Amino acid sequence: MEGRRVVITGLGAISPIGCGVPENWENLIAGKSGLGSITLFDTTGFPVTIAGEVDNFDPSDHISAKEARRMDRFIQFSMCAAGEAIKDSGLLDSNIDLDLVGVYVGAGIGGVTTIEATTIQKHEHGVRRISPFYIPMSIINMAAGNISISYGLRGPNIAVTTACTTGTHAIGEAARLIQFGDADAMVAGGTEAAITPTSVAGFANARALSRRNDDPEAASRPWDLGRDGFVIGEGAGILVLEELESAKRRGARIYAELTGFGMSGDAHHVTAPSPDGNGAVRCMTNALRSGRTNTDEIDYINAHGTSTPQGDIAETMAVKKLFGDHAFNLAVSSSKSMVGHLLGAAGGVEAIHTVLAIYHQVAPPTINLDDPDPQCDLDYVPHTARDTKIGGALSNSFGFGGTNGSLAFRKFS
Secondary structure (H helix, E strand, O other): OOOOOEEEEEEEEEEOOEEOHHHHHHHHHHOOOOOEEOOOOOOOOOOOOEEEOOOOOOHHHOOOHHHHHOOOHHHHHHHHHHHHHHHHHOHHHOOOOHHHEEEEEEOOOOOHHHHHHHHHHHHHHOHHHOOOOHHHHHOOOHHHHHHHHHHOOOOOEEOOOOHHHHHHHHHHHHHHHHHOOOOOEEEEEEEEOOOOHHHHHHHHHOOOEOOOOOOHHHOOOOOEOOOOOEOEEOEEEEEEEEEHHHHHHOOOOOOEEEEEEEEEEOOOOOOOOOOOOHHHHHHHHHHHHHOOOOHHHOOEEEOOOOOOHHHHHHHHHHHHHHHHHHHHHOEEEOOHHHHOEOHHHHHHHHHHHHHHHHHHOEEOOEOOOOOEOOOOOOEOOEOOOEEOOOOEEEEEEEEOOOEEEEEEEEOOO
16 A cells, blocks of 8 residues: 555454454454344334344443434444454544544444334334434444543544445544545444344345354355355454554554455346456455565454355355465455454454454464365365465455445564
8 A cells, every 4th residue: 555554553343253352353254153033123014033133242341321222233233343443543642643543434224223223113103202312323424423421532433334344334434544644543333233033134134144043153254165155253353553664653553465456346236246256356456556565475364154045156166266366275264253244343443453463473264164065175274263474465355336445464573
């Protein structure tokens, strides 16, 4: 990436495998599934009854009970993940100019829980019963807005919504703001809380979700011949991105460097990827080009890997087209095999997993890969995490509407 160098100095994560980065990483490396039966609503009559819910979530560590009542669940997730990332970075313990610290956090769907509940409230009790907090609880930019307000971050305050690529796009665009001098640090990522009746029914009726209701922990199985769709999840992944010299001045811990960011559009179909993986090829190519990174400098890919029949093949084809023979030297894994698909939060959580893979020199596993699809023939790190050299890595996200994003990271030295 041209301009100033950007590094990662703070991490915060809420996901089906843990509240907080340490628990997330421990369970990810252990290959522990966070998927189960839906408890957030009554699934009677639903064709899909499984999801990746965040268990034992308590926002009180970062927000008061009064504040929490005025926030949709997706905002609560973002507040807690951002609070962890900011504390981890030590940003507010330094003399950094908060006019140059911004927030770039998005969601794919936003406050659908609040929208559903308010629609029912209006239908049953009339317009006078609609909360005055309905709009600020629902709109997507209020995740970023509340983080900015709570921590006094007066730099750029932005949200993006690009379906399942949201978190990746937010991180990449936040890095560009730092590169070009609009900020010295950015709190960036994605959040989502869309395990609701209308969301689940919509995805299920589109035949996008796995129907392994009797075995939820085995339902998300990227690249496996028996895969039948993704499992919807929820959570938030937030990173603190910082200009290198700023991080060095204050003695911050540096997890990794964000070297490149690439985007592309499939221009193919509303929900299906380009069958030949062309959009993914261009996206990854752009990320490597922007970071002046050669293909042989990449050792690990945290794949989009949704467990859908078409998507997994297309991404595999894309990796082989771009990397050639080196594709078979790569470790490629899917966090979604454990956390499910977190939609707008996926890119944020998976970027954290990628950064930690570099930091700890460990490739996370892909679980449930029992019978590999013959068309998916790369090294997907089946079942068990692997100690391995990771100098450079990619994190991929692809979304409905054909929107693609890739982040390139490397070990900081």
